Structure formats: structure tokens, C-alpha cells
Amino acid sequence: MKHVIKALTLALAASLLMAATAFAAPVKIGLMCPLTGKWASEGQDMRNIVTLLADELNKAGGINGNKVELVVEDDGGDPRTAALAAQKLTTSGVIAAIGTYGSAVTEASQSIYDEAGVVQIATGSTAVRLTEKGLKRFLRTAPRDDEQGMVAAKLIKAKGYKAVALLHDNSSYAKGLADETKALLDKAGTKIVFYDALTPGERDYTAILTKLKAANPDIIFCTGYYPEVGMLLRQKMEMKWNVPMMGGDAANHADLVKISGKEAAKGYFFLSPPGPQDLDAPAAKSMLTAYKAKYNGVPGSVWSVLAGDAFNVIVEAVKSTGKADSAAIADYLKTKLKNYPGFTGQISFNEKGDRVGDLYRVYEVNANGEFILQP
Amino acid sequence: MEEFFQQLTNGLAVGGIYALIALGYTMVYGVLKLINFAHGDLFTIGAYLGFTLFTAFGLSGMVAGPGAVVLVLLMVVGLVALIGFLLERVAYRPLRSSSRLSAVVSALGASIFFQNAVMLIYGAKFQVYPNDIRPSYVLSIMGIDVPLVRIMMIAASLALMLALYWFTQRTRIGAAIRATAIDQGAAKLMGIDVNRVISLVFMIGPALGGVAGVMVGLYYGQVDFTMGWVYGLKAFTAAILGGIGNIPGAMVGGLLLGVIEALGSAYISIAWKDAIAFLVLILILIIRPTGLLGERVADKI
Amino acid sequence: MTVSRTTSYAGIAVVVAVLPLLLDPYWTDVFVSIGLYSVLALSLNIILGQAGLFHMGHAAFYAVGAYVTAIANTMWGVPVLWAMPFAGLAAALFAMLVARPIIHLRGDYLLIVTIGIVEIVRIALINNVFGLTGGANGIFGISRPTLFGFKIAKPVHFYYLVWAYVACSVLLFRRLENSRFGRALNYIKEDDTAAEGSGVNTASYKLWAFVLGAFWAGMTGTIYAAKMTIISPESFSFWESVVLFAIVILGGGSNRGVLLGAFLLIGLPEFFREFASARMLAFGLAMVVMMIFRPQGMLPPMPRFYKLPERIRCVTGKDGGAAAAQVGGEA
Incomplete structure (x- = not known):
């Protein structure tokens, strides 16, 4: 009825x-x-x-x-x-x-x-x-996030990282991606040495970085948005800590490098649908x-x-x-x-209304602060 | 242990900024009993003005030198003081004899106005300070890394606070400010121009906030139009923690809040950090209802 | 209540009742929002307006009510409107627990503590406390309420539900204002120490003001949850508390004033939609200007008059029904 x-x-x-x-x-x-x-x-x-x-x-x-x-x-x-x-x-x-x-x-x-x-x-x-x-x-x-999580977990495995630190910002999106990735990594037997959420909108993340450093990860996967990722990269460099960092598609924004500085962003990589310039x-x-x-x-x-x-x-x-x-x-x-x-x-769309096709690419930031599409 | 001391310095650096902004809250509160919710946005305006000045002069690299930074700071101080002065004239003075809460709502309105004015002028995007003005040298003391610029920031905050303390305690104008804070009517009878004193306070407080804004811009690089809301609330918390209206209280409250946040994220949980800070605040207020250094106010009967 | 007043109330009731016939669903929805904020602000008015306690964390109680409703509905299948009293009770209980230790704090210290409470609640909700709140996603799929077999789903249905609730609240709070309890709160607001000295148990009255305000806010949370069908922590941020606070102060602390305040602060930004990016700028400016021109609020409470019993009237020697004495009101 x-x-x-x-x-x-x-x-x-x-x-x-x-x-x-x-x-x-x-x-x-x-x-x-x-x-x-x-x-x-x-x-x-x-x-x-x-x-x-x-x-x-x-x-x-x-x-x-x-x-x-x-x-x-x-x-x-x-x-x-x-x-x-x-x-x-x-x-x-x-x-x-x-x-x-x-x-x-x-x-x-x-x-x-x-x-x-x-x-x-x-x-x-x-x-x-x-x-x-x-x-x-x-x-x-x-x-969709689950697609991204899958690509992220695959990428982490392919790059051979053994100890992963996951950091999200408690937003619906970033937490979803972090959880998705965590579940897949857990299943694959990759060790998660750190899992926590930062508070978006702040400027100083040194306390988080100090704590992260003590956990000694091979890679930090921060699923949050570019303003926070930019600050993390910048402050990580200031600590002279060289651990690689990766991100999700919320990091794909031209301002990321402006915030972090070219030197700090170099080598940072993230998943994203191809950006406007590509x-x-x-x-x-x-x-x-x-x-x-x-x-x-x-x-x-x-x-x-x-x-x-x-x-x-x-x-x-x-x-x-x-x-x-x-x-x-x-x-x-x-x-x-x-x-x-x-x-x-x-x-193209499927019956659910989701976009069909593999949209995610890997980007790496080069020494000039440009996002380079990885083959 | 190393991690502990590292976190302690992290906390002190953040706390120094909180303290500097808290001073503005506390001074205004001291004389007017008004919580100036627009104070955080004056801090934002300071940060943006600093950005404009640095880029307008094309200052970059160490060629600029410390002299140029000081020059920009002085100009920001002047401009933000002017805005603070106008703010008091327009939004608060007409409300001085009405209920305190009316002024609070006016302050909230002013805060929304400033925040959106900054967004409309500069755009909603982040603005980024030139990256190479500040020294990038990092000191290593017994395994603890402290960037030089952090030490300079803490030193600058402390110097400003001490100067302000000296100013209010040892100068004639300072005495006038204190007298106005205690009793406006009596101060008027003693020949103090209360309106001028209040205007002055509304120039000093925001100016300190403006300086904090430029410092945040220089150190963290990134400024955006909503930053004043986050920092403003933290600074207000710090001012209350130390006992609002009390200048050393704002310093202690700010530094303590920074340290609580850093240690809270280190040893309990990052996600719960702000909740921990507020919980500590509530506990302290339950034990000391007027903050750490606040005086117990006798009830007027 | 004088005749003119009754007619004016009836007039307002008629306007409210026929209004949706003239409005499109969008404006109907705006008025649903105004109604919800009106009730919330009325419940805050007991604490802030009547008792004069600086409380800027009302969204915390509202959140407790909304979450209790959402959890009861999505997990145990409790019909939404049935959850209403429980939502109110949960919020009241929560208020009693948190307000008790802080009730002796004064002015601005109380203000920051209540801000702290609303922030702690929000952070707890985001962090999925007890595994019940769904974290940042919140809770979705809350079912539409049914009233006597009628499913309430459209904006216009909610309009009548919400405004009927507003009417009940106004009547109730009017009674409350003139009760012994309401007068005691006013006394506390005017002079805490004198009230204590006259034998008013101020701590207890203040606590009950909190509990009562929270109870009503919690019940309003139910309607909010039913209206949105999804609730998430960002709906209960510190900002919501600020808006409610501003409604009460801007309105002036009387029930009519609070309704007007809700209309101005919730309705006005919608009128400013034409300004697009500048609409919040205009809104902020409007807040300052309104405060400057009406520092006491738009409609502050009128002085209250009470008819004295016959024998006292004889003593005072005045004749006729005009004789009245002012008791405990404020100008």
C-alpha cells in the first residue's frame, strides 16, 4: 500500500x-x-x-x-x-x-x-x-569510497609497506576511507601500527606527528583533506622525519603544495580521479x-x-x-x-547511479610541487 | 621521556599563541565585562593584513630580514588597532549601559560579519604566506628537536605579555585602565576619561590578536577565514582557565591549555583531545570557580 | 489575560494555521525550521531568560534527545513519536548529571563550561561513543512519524505538527512563568543573593531550570530527528547553541520575543539568499544593528500585574478593577 x-x-x-x-x-x-x-x-x-x-x-x-x-x-x-x-x-x-x-x-x-x-x-x-x-x-x-579503499590497500601492498599508520579527520568521508582501507589491510595481514583522528581546522599537528613517530610506521596514510595534509607535510619536514606519506582524493587540491611548501610535499603521493590539469x-x-x-x-x-x-x-x-x-x-x-x-x-552509470569505470590514478608530487600522474 | 619533553615543547608553542590571543579577551573583559566574541576574527584580520603586506612589498627570502618583519608587524598592529577601535565605537558603545548579554549577541554578529567580510575580500581559498621569510633552522637539545622559529615565537609572546603586564602595573595609563576595570563610576570621578581608556583597551587587545595572527601566518604558513573561530574559542577557554580579567592568568591559562592538549593527544587520544581539554577546564572550575588566578569576587549586596 | 490579548493570540493562531496554504513547500520548510528553533529557544529561555543563567550549550540536550530517538527507532523499532518522552527524560537526566557540579559557577564561567559540555557531547558523538551513535556518519534511516495512523512526511504535515507543538509549549511556558517556580527563577535572575536570603533554594531552582529546559529540548530533538530522517554530530555543533542563545537575547526573553527572535534569526538568512555569498555578511550586520536599536531585545517581558484578593484591595483603599499591584515583575 x-x-x-x-x-x-x-x-x-x-x-x-x-x-x-x-x-x-x-x-x-x-x-x-x-x-x-x-x-x-x-x-x-x-x-x-x-x-x-x-x-x-x-x-x-x-x-x-x-x-x-x-x-x-x-x-x-x-x-x-x-x-x-x-x-x-x-x-x-x-x-x-x-x-x-x-x-x-x-x-x-x-x-x-x-x-x-x-x-x-x-x-x-x-x-x-x-x-x-x-x-x-x-x-x-x-x-565511491570502497573503490578508493581497494585501490589504496592494493597500492600499499604493491609498494611493500609493512607497518601502516592510518590517520583520518573524523569526517564521514575520511573515516569511511580509513576504515575501508583498514579492513582490507587487516585481511591481508599488513600491520596497522597507528589509527586515530586529527581535529580539522587546526594549525599545529606536531603533537600528532610526535606520537606517530613513536609508532614508527613505514608509511602514513592520511585520508583527510588537503589543508590538514599540507600542514602535516610541512611540520613533518620541520621535524626532519623522512617517512613517506600518502593520501586520498581529498588531498587533490592545488593549494596542498602552497600550504606545505615544495620541499615538504616532494615524494608525497595520493589517489585521485585525474585532476583538471591532467x-x-x-x-x-x-x-x-x-x-x-x-x-x-x-x-x-x-x-x-x-x-x-x-x-x-x-x-x-x-x-x-x-x-x-x-x-x-x-x-x-x-x-x-x-x-x-x-x-x-x-x-556511464550503473543501475544504482554510481559511475562505472576505474577512475582512480596515483599522483606523486615532484620537486617542483607539481602533481605528476603516475603511469 | 624524550617524547614527553618533545610534547611539552609542542604544547608550549601552541599555548603561547593561545595566550597571546587570550590577552585580548582578558583585557577587554577586565574593563567592560564583555566577552568579545569578535576577537578571534580580529586575529584572522591581522593574519590576512600581514599576508597582504608581505606580498604587496614583495618580501621574500632572508633578504627581507627581521627589520621588514618588524615593520609589517607594526603596520598590522596599527591597522588592527584601528579596526578594534571602530568595532567598539559602532557595535559595543551603544550597548554599554544595557544588559551584558546584548553586547555578547552584538559581538557574535560582528564576528559573523568580519568572517564573511574576509571571505568576500580575499576569497574562500586559503592564502599562504611567503614560505622563506622565517628561519628554517632546527635546534637539537638532548634529542629534542625545536625549530628556531618556535623559540622565537614563544619568546615574542612572552616579551609582549611582560610588556603588557608592565604597562598596566607601572604606568599612569595602566593605572587608569585598572581603575576603570574596578569601578567605572569612581574612575570617572577621579578625572579619568573612561571612554578613552576603553577605546585604548580596544586598540591594545585586538592589536595583540593581530600580532598573533601574523605569527601564526608566518609559522604555519596557511591562513583562512574561519581560523579565528577555532583559535578564538581556544583562547577564550584559556582566558577563563587562568581567571578572566587577569593578565598573568591569560598567560598561564594559554600555556596550560596548549600543554594539556599536547599531552592529552600523546597519552590518551588525539580524537578526544579537545574533549579532554574541556574536561580539565570543567574540573578546574569546579574546584576553583573563578579560574586559576582569578580573584574571588565578593557578591554585591 | 485581557480580551484584546486573547483576540490577538487567536489572530496569530489563525494566521499560523492558514499560512501553509499560501506558501510553497520551500517556505513551509523554512517555517518548520523556525518552529523547531522557537521551541528550542523557548526551552532555553527558562534557563537563560527566566533564571538568567549564561547557558551556551543547549544543543547538547537537544542532541541527546535526537540521538535517543534515532537509536530507539532504528535499533529497536520504537515508533518515533513514542520515543518523545524518553528522549525528554534522557536529556533531563543528562542535564541533571552535568549541571549539578557546575550550578554554582557564575556568569561567564558557567558560559564556557556549557560550551565545553556541548563540545564534549559533539566529540563523543563523532567518536561513536558506546558504539551507538554511528560516528561522523550519524544515524540515518529514521522512520517518518505516524499520528493516529496518518503518516507525517511532507513539509506541510511537519508544519502543523511543529506549530501545534509550539502552541503547546507557549501555553505551558506561560503558565510556568507565572507560577511560584517561574517567579523564583526571576528573583534569582534579578538578585541571586537576595533570593537566597529570602529562603529561595537557589541551587535547587537553578538545577530544575536546567532539567526542565533540557527535557523540552530533548523532546524537540525527537521531532528534529523525525523531520530530517538523518542526524549527524554536525547538526549539534557549538554554532547551533550560539544561534539559540542569540534568539533568546535578541528576542528579549519573553515568549513572544523568543518567537520573533526565531523568526528573525532563522528566517532572515533565507530572505538573504539572493545575496548568495554575501548573505552571512548581511546577517551578521543585521544582528549588530538589531541589538543596537533594541538593546533590551525585540520584545522584553512586560511588567506583570496581579489582581490582589478582595480584602487586601479594601485595605489599600483603591476602588474598582484597576487596582493592581506589581509583584516581582521587571520593567
């Missing part, structure tokens, strides 16, 4: 939306991103890229002759604001919403989009469970040139580029299905879209 009611309300909402979109010429696409708060720089990059793409699209005549209207809402990087932002987007009549960055923030908005029947494509949210709920219209252009797709190159011309800089990380990918696949779906309808878009993306040439490589 419950399912019937749910299906009926969904159908009703969908038909209402269809009725709304059939007459209104512009195709409304929502973007939910952190424009204020701790992750404001990520959100502002996301907005820049998507705005750029929408402007270009409209200049070229829009989708099948219809203009695209972008509706941007600030989620502040916190769940409660995100719930309101999602509510705002769904009521403004968007057919699909892009975003957002943090997994916990995305999760707070999922049910709202779902109940409103709007397609949601998350861009930086890698937590496994987001796509395990069976939501029909949820997709993501970001890879995207060899011609579309990515021209997009980055346009970005540079418009905003005088490059996007700080790959996550904002994934928002651009999300925008493009939505446009592609509307073009191909010929109608601006959420149900059709979700269905098209999950079943029909195959190997769409995105900025971050070819894009």
Missing part, C-alpha cells in the same frame, strides 16, 4: 512538473553547492564551472532550441541549510539538481529530491551508502581555457569539474530524450548513456 501511495505521489509530482515544463520554455537546472562556510572555495568553483557551461550552451542556442536556466542555491556545507536549499530548488521547478560536495550534506538533501521526483547528481560525495538506498533518481559523477579530453582543455579567460584562474580541484560533467550529462539526456522530464532523464542516464565523453573521461 505504501509503495502504491508513494508511486502515485511520484507520478503526480512528475506529471505536475511535466505540465510545468511543457509550457515554460527554459529548461531549469539546479545547482546546490557550498557558497559559504568551510568549503566555500569548492562551491564557488562549482558555480563558476556550471555557469560557464550554461552560458556557452545558451550562446550556442540551448537545448533543442530551449534556453537553460541555472538556479544556484547555497548549502553552506551543512545538512540543515542543504535541506532548505534542496527544498528551494525543488519548488523552483528544476528538473534536475547538481550537487553537492560533502557526503553528509548530500545525504540530508537526498530524500527531499527523491520525494519531489527531481534527479540529483552528486559531484563530490563519495560515501558508499548514498547509492545503496535504491533511490531511483540519484546518481553521482564521483567515484584531463586530456579536448572538451576539458577548451573548458579550462574558457574558465581561465573568464575567472582568471583554474578550478582548485577535480570535484568542481565533476559538477561540470553532471551538467553536461543532464543536457545530453534532455537532448536525447527530447523532453525535459525528470523520470526520462534518470532512466536515460542509468540505462542508455554509455561512454559519454566527459571532462573526466568516459561517463
